[in-house]
Amino acid sequence: MAVVSKGLEGIVAAETRLGEVKGAEGILFYCGYDINELAGKVSYEEVVYLLFYQKLPNRAELEKLTTALRAERELPQGVIDYLLAAPKKAKPIDIMRTAVSMLGSYELNRHDVDVSENLATAIRLVSQIGVIAAYFHRARTGKELPPIRKDLSEAAHFLYLMTGEVPSKEAEKTLDVAYVLHAEHGFNASTFTARVVASTLSDMYSAISAAIGALKGPLHGGANEGVIHMLEEIGSPDKVDAWVEDALAQKKKIMGIGHRVYKVLDPRAPHLREMAIQLTAQLGEAKWIQMSERIAEIMRERKGLNANVDFYSATVYYSLDIPTDLFTPIFAIARMSGWTAHVLEQWSENRLFRPLSEYVGRPYGQKVVPIDER
Ligand SMILES: CC(C)(COP(=O)(O)OP(=O)(O)OC[C@H]1O[C@@H](n2cnc3c(N)ncnc32)[C@H](O)[C@@H]1OP(=O)(O)O)[C@@H](O)C(=O)NCCC(=O)NCCS
Structure with a gap:
């Protein structure tokens, strides 16, 4: 069925x-x-x-x-x-x-x-x-x-x-x-x-x-760029709590958080987190990782959602001086x-992908009304 x-x-x-x-x-x-x-x-x-x-x-x-x-x-x-x-x-x-x-x-x-x-x-x-x-x-x-x-x-x-x-x-x-x-x-x-x-x-x-x-798309790979835009918009660690509360109240998605398949931590995230901590420390730019850590903490507590691969990769690339886009x-x-x-x-082992769809439109059997009478 x-x-x-x-x-x-x-x-x-x-x-x-x-x-x-x-x-x-x-x-x-x-x-x-x-x-x-x-x-x-x-x-x-x-x-x-x-x-x-x-x-x-x-x-x-x-x-x-x-x-x-x-x-x-x-x-x-x-x-x-x-x-x-x-x-x-x-x-x-x-x-x-x-x-x-x-x-x-x-x-x-x-x-x-x-x-x-x-x-x-x-x-x-x-x-x-x-x-x-x-x-x-x-x-x-x-x-x-x-x-x-x-x-x-x-x-x-x-x-x-x-x-x-x-x-x-x-x-x-x-x-x-x-x-x-x-x-x-x-x-x-x-x-x-x-x-x-x-x-x-x-x-x-x-x-x-x-x-x-x-x-x-921002729900897929585009999320890593969204993370840096978010961190830039927040600006400093002391503004994280209010910013996230406001975003959640507006039902906005927090970029780099959540995953369709992972119900626990994305196993790629800790590796990137570790690299992000080291790189930002070397650059003397610890605020990026501090903001990230607080966002991740709030999202775990409030929504039970974890950071995904894009959350920390953004800070890693930023630290390598790679432009956001x-x-x-x-x-x-x-x-x-x-x-x-x-x-x-x-x-x-090819087989053509061809799923079905469930039709939920107008009932079957519509009759064409002449264009001047519509
Ligand atoms: C990845 C993603 C698309 C998975 O989505 P999904 O499985 O379709 O889950 P949904 O979008 O239906 O979300 C389920 C619930 O969690 C919430 N949620 C999921 N991700 C969220 C996020 N990043 N920020 C805030 N709330 C989030 C939804 O609002 C929804 O809550 P509700 O049931 O109260 O309405 C989603 O988590 C997301 O948009 N994340 C941000 C983009 C991102 O980082 N993408 C990269 C993935 S590797």
Whole structure:
């Protein structure tokens, strides 16, 4: 019998080998590895390998994937021209969505479902997505585009392109761990979007452009930008209580709080919280974490809701001196591995997604009244 589940809550839409979110226990794992086991122990590149091949790589396998990723960093000139010419005030996430779509027009033979070809496309997307974001940021701020380098990790290369300088080991490690924590998260809205598009046997670029569009929303990846806007609006720790009370009275959503699946703490949040505490202490900007901690405390007490991944990642990126409108793009950079792995998995056992809807409109059997008599 058909069931109606608004927002598809509780519905299992397909099987996956890539990851699971156990909401009641607060567990997230990728291919059997708990996120707490992975974070800090493996690099983002190892996670990309894990998601693509469902096993952790040995040294030779990692070297091969790393070389392949680094070999793909150059963007087609047409995409660079677009990044240079795009409106400077455009949202970087919109530019990324459009640039990914453009990239699809450079691969005329890949609009098929040959998994080996599409694996190459997945590697290219993981490699190029950060270049797109960083180059647009350079272009909009009137700075030259630093030449691509092949001797830097994914995280270090993104920070290098953003600033023109090789980042410190500490900054690289911080972003790398953030990438690891954001890489995969089951059938979240953007991953599900990618799989729905892929299920029509459309191409990888269409699936990923759609996923970026889904991620952008403030109820999904856009929340991390909302967190900083909120902290800026509150201004100082002494104003937190009144601000949150007022927001709750107005039935506003507090960004970075709550989750559809996690009923206990999001297991990614403590890692980002720890990094946020360290970074803000180093910068002498402890007020950001103080405000965050108080907001989280009030929301736990008042609504029984916990901080999610976006709550502390916002402060981490802020502390790395990354502009606020690049927070969601960074989420997209990290999630590219998860999205593309899901698209490959969808194609390996494809069935078109086609849910039903429950009709609640006018009764069936309406008659057309001539237009002049309506
Ligand atoms: C993530 C989110 C969309 C999940 O939503 P959901 O499962 O559809 O839950 P609902 O929006 O139906 O919320 C259920 C209840 O909790 C409240 N709630 C949930 N998140 C809240 C938040 N961030 N601030 C205030 N109240 C919140 C709702 O108001 C609702 O209360 P009510 O039953 O008294 O009306 C929601 O928690 C949210 O909007 N969070 C803020 C955005 C965010 O951080 N997104 C990133 C997710 S990783």
